Amino acid sequence: MEDNKLASFKGLITPRRVVTALGLLLALGIANSSVLMTDAGYTYVHQNNLTGELDVFTEPGIHFRMPFFSKITRYDQVVTVSFGNSQGEEFFQRLDPLHVRFADTYTGQVPATFRFKLSHNPDAVKNMHQEFRSNDNLIDTLLVKNARNVTVITSTQYTGEEFFQGGLNQFKAQLADQLSNGVYTTERRQVEVEQVDLAPVGMDQEDSNKLQRTKQLVWKTVPILDKDGKPARQNNPLSTYGIQVTQVTIGDPVPEAQLDKLLTDKKKLVAERIRTIQEQETSKAQAKTEQLRKEIQRTREVQDAQRTKELAVIAQQKDVEVARQIAERELVEERKKKDIATLSKAKELEIAKANLAIQQANAEAAKFEAQAIRAKGNAEAEVLAAKYKALGSYKDVYLAEMNRDVAQVLYQNLPNFKVDMPQNYINGTGAGGLTSNLDVITGLSALGLMEKSKDLGKQSEKGSK
Structure with missing residues (x-):
């Protein structure tokens, strides 16, 4: 079985396929060596070893270079x-x-x-x-x-x-x-x-x-x-x-240690010097303060004495001024009283003069008023005398006119007159008259009964009808 696998594998690896794979790898290597990708913040120097030329790239991008015969150096x-x-x-x-x-x-x-x-x-x-x-x-x-x-x-x-x-x-x-x-x-x-x-x-x-x-x-x-x-x-x-x-x-x-010690010692010396100077200044300030305090005390005493003297002079001047002002005020009061009296007398004189003028005016007015009344009375008397004289001359005519006027008035008011005769009579005088209140009341009651009986008679007549 292993021999079969080895045979199949050898069958896959053929000279043609090996040449193709090597060609692809070579092409990829050439392509990779032909491209330069630059980044920001770096400077690239491209050295062409065939020609000896140098190229500089300072910006990011993609650049071409000589494959296998170039060198790239990067600088920050x-x-x-x-x-x-x-x-x-x-x-x-x-x-x-x-x-x-x-x-x-x-x-x-x-x-x-x-x-x-x-x-x-x-x-x-x-x-x-x-x-x-x-x-x-x-x-x-x-x-x-x-x-x-x-x-x-x-x-x-x-x-x-x-x-x-x-x-x-x-x-x-x-x-x-x-x-x-x-x-x-x-x-x-x-x-x-x-x-x-x-x-x-x-x-x-x-x-x-x-x-x-x-x-x-x-x-x-x-x-x-x-x-x-x-x-x-x-x-x-x-x-x-x-x-x-x-x-x-x-x-x-x-x-260094020696210089540091020198600077430290100098700072200490300066601090000590400042402290010493401050103590000296404090002592000077205290002495000046004490001297100033004594000067202030002496000046205060002199000022107090001067103030006491000035207060005494001021008190005397005040008394003199008060007396002078009192005298002037009394003089003013006297002048004021005198002026008030003068003004009062002048006022009374003016009032008297005014009253005199008023009375004179009233007298003149009364005189003229009396003359006017007299003249008016004379004129009215003359008019009345002339009127009566004229009436006396035409006596018959005047009486006829008066009778005529009276007759007209009576004629106009004649319809309003109605004369009713009394139906009952009560004699209150002579023998048998009303001699007391009881008699008067008894008489009035009798009249009332008579009136009621008359009303009842009228009602009975109306009912019979």
Whole structure:
């Protein structure tokens, strides 16, 4: 059975099929070697080994290359090198902190991070590739060594105390400037360094507790200036390949033990000096306070005495002023009474004059009223006399007119007159008259009975009918 399987398998493997499979594998290998797929953030250098030409690809995409006779080298477009920083982003290099020496021979450890950006210029990339041939070699040979060299050179331009007492920011600015544009051309000479310190203890001055500027001669590496007053520079190896420095970050530097002890002792001395000065100032302030307190007490006593004297003078002046005001008020009251009396008499005189005028007017009015009444009476008398005279002349005519008027009135009112004769009579006078109230009541009752009997007679007549 196994012989049958082997025979069938040999039947499947024929020379033609083997040649076909080898052709397919060769075609796939050629196709894979002919295509280059580039990613973002990388620069690719394609080297054609047949012609010796170099092609640079900086953008992501698909490119064709010489199969089996080409070499691809990949470079990082952004490279971050860290000295003494093991946290944060994924650095390409994690190295020990930079060991630097300052101008006053003190040393220190400075952690720093540098970020570099490669050029997109194909000629610059080709030049860089011909020099370094790989990404790792570029970082180790150029970027790391140049960053360390510039940091060490820049540190010689500062003293240890100057660096650790506020010069870190300026150090970072000069380091980035020299790394990007070239190292300063320097010389070593003695220069004056200005320091800020407290005045010596015991100086008899008001500002002995304030910071003062002092100068000290030290040896430093100083940049040489050109004719334009700018620092002269050496050639920058990064500019040859178009590499840019995009960021420089300085960590927390650590001084050597001797420098750290010096700085610590100096801080202690400054603290002791400040404490001593504060004690001196406190003693001075207390002495001045005591003196001021005595001056204040003396001034207060003088002021109290002066105030007592002024109060006595003021009291006397007040009494005089009160007496003067009382006299003036009495004088005013007398004048007021006199003026009131004068005004009262004048008022009475005016009232009398007014009353006189009123009475005179009333008299005149009464006189004219009497004359008017008299004239009216005379006129009415004359009219009445003329009227009676006229009536006397025509007596018969007047009587006839009066009779006529009376007759007309009686005629008009004659229908309204009705004369009823009494049916009963009660004599109240003479003998047998009504002499008492009982007689009157008895008589009225009799009249009432007579009226009722008359009404009953009328009703019986109506019923019979």
